[in-house]
Amino acid sequence: MQFAVLSGFLLAALTPFLNNLFRQRLGLVLALLPAALAVWFASFIPDIMAGEVIVQEMAWIPGLDISLTMMLDGLSLLFALLISVIGTFVFLYASGYLAGHQDLARFYVVLLSFMASMLGLVLADSLITLFVFWELTSITSYMLIGFNHKDPEARKAALQGLIVTVGGGLALLAGMVMLANAAGSYSLQEILTQGEVIANNPLYLPMLLCLLGGAFTKSAQFPFHFWLPNAMAAPTPVSSYLHSATMVKAGIYLLARLHPSVGGTETWQILLPLFGATTMFVGAFLAVRSTGVKKLLAYSTVMALGTLTMLLGIGTETAMIAFAAFLLGHSLYKGALFMVAGALDHSTGTKDVTKMGGLRKVMPVTALAALVAGMSLAGLPPLFGFVAKELMFEAALGGSVLLTYTLVLALTSAAFVIAVAAIIAFKPFYGALKETPKKPHEAGWAMLAGPVVLAAISLAFGILPGMAGNLLVEAAASSVAGRPLDVHLYLWHGINAPLLMSLASLALGALIFWRWDAFRKRLEVLNPLIARGPEAGYFKMMDFLVWSAEGQTRLLQNGSMRNYLSVILVTLVGLVGYTLFYRYQLHWNWDVSFQIHELIVVGLLVGATAVVCTTRSRLGAVASMGVFGFAVALIFILFSAPDLGITQVLVETLTVILLVLVLFKLPSFVSLSTPAQRARDVVVALLTGGLMTLLMMVAIDVQIFPSISSYMIEQSQPLAYGRNIVNVILVDFRALDTLGEIFVLALAAIGVYAMLKLHPETDPGSNELAGSLVLPPLETDKAIKPQTKQQDGGSAS
Template identity: 80%
Template sequence: MQLAVLSGFLLAALTPFLSSVFHQRLGWLIALLPAGLAIWFASFLPQMLAGEVIIHEWAWIPGLDISLTFVLDGLSFLFAMLITVIGSFVFLYASEYLKGHQDLHRFYMVLLAFMASMLGLVLSDSLITLFVFWELTSITSYLLIGFNHHEASARKAALQGLIITVGGGLALLAGMVMLAMIGGSYSIQTLLTQGEVIQNHPLYLAALLCLLGGAFTKSAQFPFHFWLPNAMAAPTPVSSYLHSATMVKAGVYLLARLSPSLGGTEAWQFILPLFGATTMFVGAFMGLRSTGIKKLLAYSTLMALGTLTLLLGIGTETAMIAFAAFLLGHSLYKGALFMIAGAVDHSTGTKEVPELGGLRKAMPITAAAAFIAGLSLAGLPPLFGFIAKEMMLEAVLEGSQLLTYTLILAVASAMLGIAIAGVVAIKPFFGELKKTPHTPHEAHWPMLAGPVVLAGLSLFFGLFPQFAGSLLVQGAASSVAGQPLEVSLYLWHGVNLPLILSICSLIVGALLFWRWDAYRRLIAVLDPMIARGPEAGYFKFMDGMVKTAEWQTRVLQNGSMRNYLSVILMSFTLLVGYTLFARYQMHWNWVLDFQWHELIIAGLLIAATFIACSTRSRLGAVAAMGVVGFAVALIFILFSAPDLGITQVLVETLTVMLLVLVLFRLPSFVSLSTPMQRARDIGVALLTGGLMTLLIMITIDVQLFPSISEYMVANSQPLAYGRNIVNVILVDYRALDTLGEIFVLALAALGVYAMIKLHPETDPGANTLAGSLVLPEPKIETQQSSAAAQTVSAEPASKESAV
């Protein structure tokens, strides 16, 4: 199963090489991977029918106890089948839709990585790996939405989607950490058994809100819904895949996966139906006022995502079955309709519905597939969408909280949804033939295979719902419910309240479709209010963030090193000092015991520090700081740290030598600090130094954990075969840290070598900066030159004095 997930990334890496061999047939070759994965996943159907849960575990980072574990149960099986089956048709579709595009191989690469990321997301058992794949879907969708990067609208839409989904991902990460702390594990299978513990924990509400923040942004729930219609700037194959089987359903999948452990509480049953029903209605309302066929379908996806969230919030057995059925039905008809929208645009040169009409004669197969898929979107018999809608209405009628609110919005959305289906599936193909930029013609078979098969499955599952119920819906619904469910789907349930509501919605929806133009003119009065909606808030937030960044750059990052250090040190002193004195009880019973040679070293250190701060000479300041460094080295040696002492001596010697060589050629200070600046700097230094001294003295008397030195002494020779404990720590216990230090030293050595050996006068192609740092031989200055060097000037006194 790990190979099934990672195969998409592997093939994506090989795509540039395969492109030079297979050229235009590369899409057909790539489509074999998701098709083969679909067949492989289908081989697990007997286990899924038996209710088994298949777990594959591979140690990823054993030292951190992190494993790459994948789980296949009814829910992940349904998603995996949708991702692979629809994915194979999308790759076929893209091979014809983007035929001849210069960046087609780049498109295949990102789309393969996107498919693999979504597969990894739905199959992951660990919250850590799920989050990794979650963020990969955000990154790859950003690249796909902005595929036509020469268009400003594509770049804008891609960035908007990335910011919203990644921002929600940060909330999701916090929720996952809290959930793991409550449940005691990052394994989802373990967490699903800890439902009572999780729901009774004080952190439950905080974890739930963070998880909902990640899920709502990913699945475009209100008020984060606006990024999804804007993502229609992506090529149609991306839109088809994004809306039918992949990214936008990731948030819904997460909620469904965690429903057994998080669901059933008052917060869950209030928040999810509230936002789900609102999103469902907003998507239907905004969709019917749109004229672009892709925008119409995008808003209808919002309606479906809100419906799925609503059903998860209701949480009854009927709602769980309706969730799985609606998920399957929506994926089938939405994948088909988006491909049909692309075929119409590709054939006629326009995707505006008012400019289309009478295409059924020129595009008969497309028209038939559109009509069948449109009936499923409208929820009319004998399509599977009708069965899913009936079960949705039945589940809403069973809801306890917000029953009136959700029922009204569900019926209103059903009415608007029928009108949207009519606009998408009937208006472009029936009526009078309209003149379009291109002469209409039937699409080639790679663009028709997906719509025909998916629409055919909608019809087949509608006529024979027992196949969908037993093969796909039952396992998924049982996984979401956390217990085995018996699923019986029927096309005809008799005359009941859901059927009556469906008939009413059909009548009103048909009226709205008939008077679509009048409806759009009527609701145009709401355009000013809509323009001030959540999307306007997003742009104001982005503008505010930019202004805040400009302000803090101007105030904090103004190029003054003194200002940087002052802000950092004062922030540290205030925060740590407040915490130390306000939250911890101080004990001032320290006994200070000094010996005379220690007092001499301390006095030398203080005197050198005072000279370094008060001298007007650069060389004097460097020499004084060297004395400070050597005094610190003596302290290390006196207190049994000879290795630190030797390191300190070497570093101070090298630093003083290099600074003297550079500063010897410079004039005196151009300007000195004002008395006010020096007073401020002295205050900051004293406060920071005093706090650090206090912390060190407190730390001496505090031991939160047993000393690790005994472990090092006992295990140095048996485990690392070394008796020099310091060497063992550096080479074995801190191997990566030491490797990093070696790399830094090697890099510094290369830099020094470059500065020494590369001379501009002997090597014209050498780096000018490296050559300019090679200093001339120092000369003994006369009294006159020394006096000249004291001249205060903003310009260097000579060429040699410039660095």
């Protein structure tokens, strides 16, 4: 299974080379991989039907005891088959829909990576692995939605989807960490057996809210539903794949996977039916007021995702069976309908169903596939969508929490969706032939294979629902429920409450379709309210982020090095000081004695520092800096570090000489700060120096491990054959560190040599080089007026 996942990434890496070989046939060649994966996953059906759970483990990061473990049970098998089977037809479809596109190879690279990421997500056993693939699906879907990157709407929709899903991913990460801590493991196999422990954990509520935040954003639950219809800016192959069986169902998969361990509580049974039913109604309502064929399908997908969430919240055995059946049925008919929508757009040049009509004669195969898939969407017999809808109504009737709320919204949503299905199945194909931007024609076989086969499977499963139940639904429902379920699916259950609800929704839906134009116009009164919905909140949040970013940029990143250092040092003093004083007890040895020569050196340091900060002579400042550096060298020598002292003397001597040489070529010093700002800088400097002194005093009194000096003294002669311990440390014990220091000094010497040898006045090529190395001045520098030069420089900063 690890190779099944990684094969997608490997083929994606080879796609640019394969493109040079196969050109227009590349999509047909790449479709062989998901087809082979579909056959391979189907070979596990007998084992999964027998109740087995197949686990395969491969070491990933052995040092951290992290393995790439894959788990295949009924739920993951259903998703894996949907991803691979529909993926096969999507690659075929893309080869016709995007034929001749200049970036087709790039499209296939991202699509293969997305397919592999989804397979990794549904097969992962570890929460860490699941989250890695979860984020990969967000990134790859961002690239797919924004594939037409020259289109501003595509870029805007891609960014919106990325921000919403990745924002939810951060919440999901926090929830996963809490879940792993509560269960004592990151393995889903062990987490699924710890339901009672997790439910009684004090962090259960925040954990659940974080997990729901990740799942709701990914699967477009209200109020995060707005990003999914906007993602219709993507090419139709992307829409048919992401919004039928893969991307948008990742959140649903997560909720279903965690249901045995996290679900079943009162909070779960309130939140999921509440948000699920609301999403179901909102999606169906917004679908019936849309005219774009892809928007109609997108909002109906929102409705389906809400239905699946509601069923998981209800949590009964019937609800689990209905969940698995509805998941399968929706993937089949929605994948077919999106491909039909792409064929209509590709053949007519328009996405608006009100501008289509009479296409049945010129596009007969597309019309038939749309009719069959539309009937399944509407939940009409003998399609599998009817079986799934009957189970959904039965589950809604058996819910104990929010029963009336879910029943009313389920019935209303079903009526709206029946109208939507009729609009898609009839409006473009029947009636008088309308003039379209392009002369309509039947799509090629590569674009028709997907909708025809998927619609046929939906019809076959509807006529023989027991086949779907035995092969896929029973194992998936049992995995979600966490216990074996006995599933028997029938096309006809007799006259009962679910059938009566279906008939009522059918009558209401037919009425809405009959009066659709008038109904849609009457709904326009709600446009101002809809315009102030969750999407408006998203844009206000983005505006606030831009405003706050501009404000903090003006405040913190204004081009002033003094400001940068002040912020960094104040933050350091605040965080480290707080930790030091309030979280630890300070213990240090104040019994420190000083000798007269040490006090003299300290006096030189303090005096040189005071002169540098107060002198108005540039030459005096350079000399004082040299005194400071030589005093530091004295400290090194006094405390038995002659090598450091020699290095310090060399560096300081070179620095002073270079500064004196270029002193009179430097621009004049100017006053860049007010007395108040300089007073602030003094306070910051004193606080930083005091903190560092305090840390050193504390560190001197703490010795966690024995001193290493005794080891070096003892081993200098036996190991390195040297009597000079300092030299042995430099060239043997710390050889790499010394090599690094030599490299830095050599690099600095080369830089100094280059500056000294570079003469812009005489070297014509040096001006171009110098211009490329020097950054333009800041805007604030333009306002600085240089003062009159003095013999030894201007006023000190």
